[in-house]
Amino acid sequence: MxxxxxxxxxxxxxxxxxxxxxxxxxxxxxxxxxxxxxxxxxxxxxxxxxxxxxxxxxxxxxxxxxxxxxxxxxxxxxxxxxxxxxxxxxxxxxxxxxxxxxxxxxxxxxxxxxxxxxxxxxxxxxxxxxxxxxxxxxxxxxxxxxxxxxxxxxxxxxxxxxxxxxxxxxxxxxxxxxxxxxxxxxxxTPDGRPVGARNPWPHTYTLPDGIGAASGHTVVNHAGVFCAERLDVGTRFLLAHLPARRGLEHVVDLGCGNGVVGTAAALANPDARLTFVDESYQAVASAEATYRANIDADARPAAFTVGDGLAGFPAASADLVLNNPPFHSHQATTDAVAWRMFTGARAALRPGGEMWVVGNRHLGYHVKLKRAFGNCEVAASDRKFVVLRATRR
CATH class of the missing domain: 3.40.50.150 (Vaccinia Virus protein VP39)
Structure with a gap:
């Protein structure tokens, strides 16, 4: 109280x-x-x-x-x-x-x-x-x-x-x-002065080479979205190891941030249909701006959703979920958000569908993925990061 x-x-x-x-x-x-x-x-x-x-x-x-x-x-x-x-x-x-x-x-x-x-x-x-x-x-x-x-x-x-x-x-x-x-x-104490400088947001930058399909493409970041000035190392590692997939499939960028991961998946697979999900309105606006900056959104429309992970998402409707989970939620360090993302992804995936997750090695996401999916494999790793793959069976 x-x-x-x-x-x-x-x-x-x-x-x-x-x-x-x-x-x-x-x-x-x-x-x-x-x-x-x-x-x-x-x-x-x-x-x-x-x-x-x-x-x-x-x-x-x-x-x-x-x-x-x-x-x-x-x-x-x-x-x-x-x-x-x-x-x-x-x-x-x-x-x-x-x-x-x-x-x-x-x-x-x-x-x-x-x-x-x-x-x-x-x-x-x-x-x-x-x-x-x-x-x-x-x-x-x-x-x-x-x-x-x-x-x-x-x-x-x-x-x-x-x-x-x-x-x-x-x-x-x-x-x-x-x-x-x-x-x-x-x-x-507002003094009625005209604001001297314009609002500098959103920011735009160009992605580096060597990260797969997204290399050299544009990212748009609204204020408050993670890594506004440059690509973070965890996302960079995931981009360099995205699964090579082709054909008609539904890909979900879960916790999409500025949308660079989902946009990379769309660039790599011209037949994929994309959904971007985040709990931040700034993030979803960034993801939509990033997608539109790189892809003809009129010819290839995507869905942009603000929500609590995949709560309420149609069951068994996704083929691939890509995820870089946050380990801070509203000033608290917690793995509760990651757990909701993993269990929500399992419900959203079709049988045979996959979830790919990147994270610091010490966070132990493999334990939670095994609990949620019953399986987990290492798709790529280095000294700091690991990319994990779990399959809906």
Whole structure:
């Protein structure tokens, strides 16, 4: 139970797992809500509460809410939530229902949607990605006015001089609070200045040679997507060892990121049909842009899906699943995401279909693949990475 100035809120992560001991809120969420209500911080100086009721419907904007803790606590003020995470969005929906709030009272937007035309209160849960923060502040800047209250929050390990510098450069003068329970607040005063530099996102770069069908092709990365400036070594190893397949088949790039793996599979097999899946809206937008930059999407349409792995995917409909699993999920180091990906892939594959996975050797994905599929073979390896193949039998 999360205690807030507006009452206790019952929260859970998504998907809800009773064995998961990780909370759906932290000290940074609590610190920001106390400041909104006018509760003094560690300095002990009296502060005025923020008049949330004075904001127009949807003009209280919550950016980057991890699991809906802030949005759910403030549901009575009809906020707009902006998130890059499908899991965070679904957690917010479930938490609103869990606490008897009207889900229709909250406007749920993604980081790819146009933000509200006017923002009176902007609450920012600082993301892990500085690039994503930069992109979103640029997108929100035209909606912010000199009277907008801008409050950021994060754990002390998440707020750096570069974080404050982005607020200062894009919106206006910025300062930070003293720490409380290892959390800090960011106070920004918009001054109505025109933003000096354009939004630098998305980024585009050219792939190196020696990585198979994708060699020399173009990658498009929206802000916050893994490896925005260059190809990461794990994906490079997988690209160099993709299975040589031909003919009509359905290939799924699971956890697609910028879509380079699925695009490589499409380039290698002109008859393949591609589906790109990720829980990040920025990632799926990147994958679609990468695919279109290299392939005539009108002649060879592909599917681009935001979701929780392959949950809800048609059973026995895929021939090949390609995967570079993340081992971080919303600031937590965990293999739970990989496990959901592996079990989801097994259900999605036709008999005889294969899942190819790349990962650091020490992560031990072969153990989980054997549990999920009953088999696992090493397709390629070096001192750091291993490419594993599991077959649906």
């Amino acid at each position: 999360f205690s807030t100035p507006w009452g206790d809120v019952d929260l859970a992560r998504f998907p809800d797992n009773p064995r998961d001991q990780l909370r759906a809120w932290d000290a940074a969420d609590a610190y920001l809500l106390r400041r909104l209500a006018g509760r003094p911080g560690p300095e002990g100086t009296p502060v005025a509460p923020v008049d949330l009721a004075a904001a127009d419907d949807g003009a209280v904007v919550v950016l980057g809410d991890r699991w809906g803790a802030l949005t759910t606590a403030l549901a009575a003020y009809r906020p707009t939530q902006i998130t890059d995470s499908h899991l965070a969005r679904e957690a917010t929906r479930a938490n609103l229902v869990r606490n008897g709030a009207d889900p229709g009272a909250v406007r749920l937007l993604t980081t790819q949607d146009d933000p509200p035309a006017r923002v009176d209160v902007l609450l920012v849960r600082v993301p892990k990605s500085l690039a994503l923060l930069e992109d979103q502040l640029h997108r929100l800047a035209p909606s912010v006015h000199p009277g907008t209250t801008v409050l950021g929050t994060g754990m002390t390990t998440e707020i750096h001089n570069s974080t404050l510098g982005l607020f200062e450069r894009i919106l206006g003068p910025t300062r930070t609070s003293l720490a409380e329970k290892k959390a800090r607040l960011i106070f920004c």
